[in-house]
Amino acid sequence: MKGGKKPLNKKEDNTGSAEVLRLNKYIANSGVCSRREADQLIAEGKIKVNGKVITELGFKVNATDKVVFQGKQLNPETLQYVLLNKPTDFITTMSDPQGRKTVMQLVKNACDERIFPVGRLDRKTTGLLLFTNDGELAKKLTHPSHQIKKIYQVTLNKPITNNDFDAILAGVPLEDGLANVRELAIIDEDNTSLGIEIHIGKNRIVRRIFEHFGYDVVKLDRVMFGPLTKKNLPRGKWRHLSDKEIGQLKRLS
Numbered sequence: 001m002k003g004g005k006k007p008l009n010k011k012e013d014n015t016g017s018a019e020v021l022r023l024n025k026y027i028a029n030s031g032v033c034s035r036r037e038a039d040q041l042i043a044e045g046k047i048k049v050n051g052k053v054i055t056e057l058g059f060k061v062n063a064t065d066k067v068v069f070q071g072k073q074l075n076p077e078t079l080q081y082v083l084l085n086k087p088t089d090f091i092t093t094m095s096d097p098q099g100r101k102t103v104m105q106l107v108k109n110a111c112d113e114r115i116f117p118v119g120r121l122d123r124k125t126t127g128l129l130l131f132t133n134d135g136e137l138a139k140k141l142t143h144p145s146h147q148i149k150k151i152y153q154v155t156l157n158k159p160i161t162n163n164d165f166d167a168i169l170a171g172v173p174l175e176d177g178l179a180n181v182r183e184l185a186i187i188d189e190d191n192t193s194l195g196i197e198i199h200i201g202k203n204r205i206v207r208r209i210f211e212h213f214g215y216d217v218v219k220l221d222r223v224m225f226g227p228l229t230k231k232n233l234p235r236g237k238w239r240h241l242s243d244k245e246i247g248q249l250k251r252l253s
Contacts, residue, residue: 021076023047023059026067029076031114034136041069081241081249082110082131085233092120092129107131107238118142119201127152127222128230131238137250141226147199148252149182151224152206157216159191164213168196172209176202179209195223226252 021029027038027047038047045053048068049061061067067074086092090101094116103117115131118138132138141148165184172179183197196206207217223230227248233239241249 020060020062023049023054023061023067024057026061026076027069027074028134028136029079030067030074031077031133031135032069032074034139036136046070077113077133078111079134080111080113080115080132081134081246082107082115082238083228083233083241084129084131084238085230085235086121086126086129087236088124088126091123092117103129103131106236110238110240120203121222122204122207125220125222126235127220128225128228129222130225130228141249141252142201144201146252148201148226149197149199149224150201150222150226151195151197153187153219153221153223154194154196154206154210154217155219156192156194156210157218160186160194160215164215167213168209172212174202174208174212179205181209 023042024035024038027033027041028035032038033041039057041047042057042059043055045055046069047054048066049059050066063076084103084107086103086106090103090106092103094102094104096102100123103121107115110131113133115133116138118130118132119142121127121129130141140146165186168181169184172181179200179202180198181196182199183195185195187193187195196209198205202208206220210217228241228245
């Protein structure tokens, strides 16, 4: 080609250390939204690269390009995945106007990037809570269609009856639909401690299941989230996920 500029999308792969990325992944890595939502933003002409509106799906950029959304330059972050063994009396929110303790205080030193909790555990519930800045993965892990496995240990205020045990396994009709329980097991001799496996993520779902039958949940501890367990993770402590665990989560979603 004689003279003129190369087309904007003609990225070379030999750009030194700059990683060539699809534009939608670049946007998702910046924490704006999921990759699918990024495609929508591109199609609607809401993304500029080096001052030019881009509407081409599949467009590629590298770290030297200036990507702008709503007047703000985007910067892809290093993706972080942090697992917390949540103690009681911390609320799952980024901040609290009432000054209550939040889970963000417990992971504030985990990384420089701004991470977010995946789903929620209520104030009195303890156990596994995942944090990440991978918006695409977080959305998939919380979407009902993926039905991520969650196992809780439940302590009730009184022994569960055989009839209620069977009724819970059959499915519990709640105000927002039927709550299906995958597994239920009694784990102590007085029938007050149980293990429950669910694949749904509705608000306070485990507590509401037992409250439906007249039980108070004295303690509730999430001991498994997808493939993640509390092994070697003391209460109130956090750790970064291994590459193997990250891969397992992404295959789930």
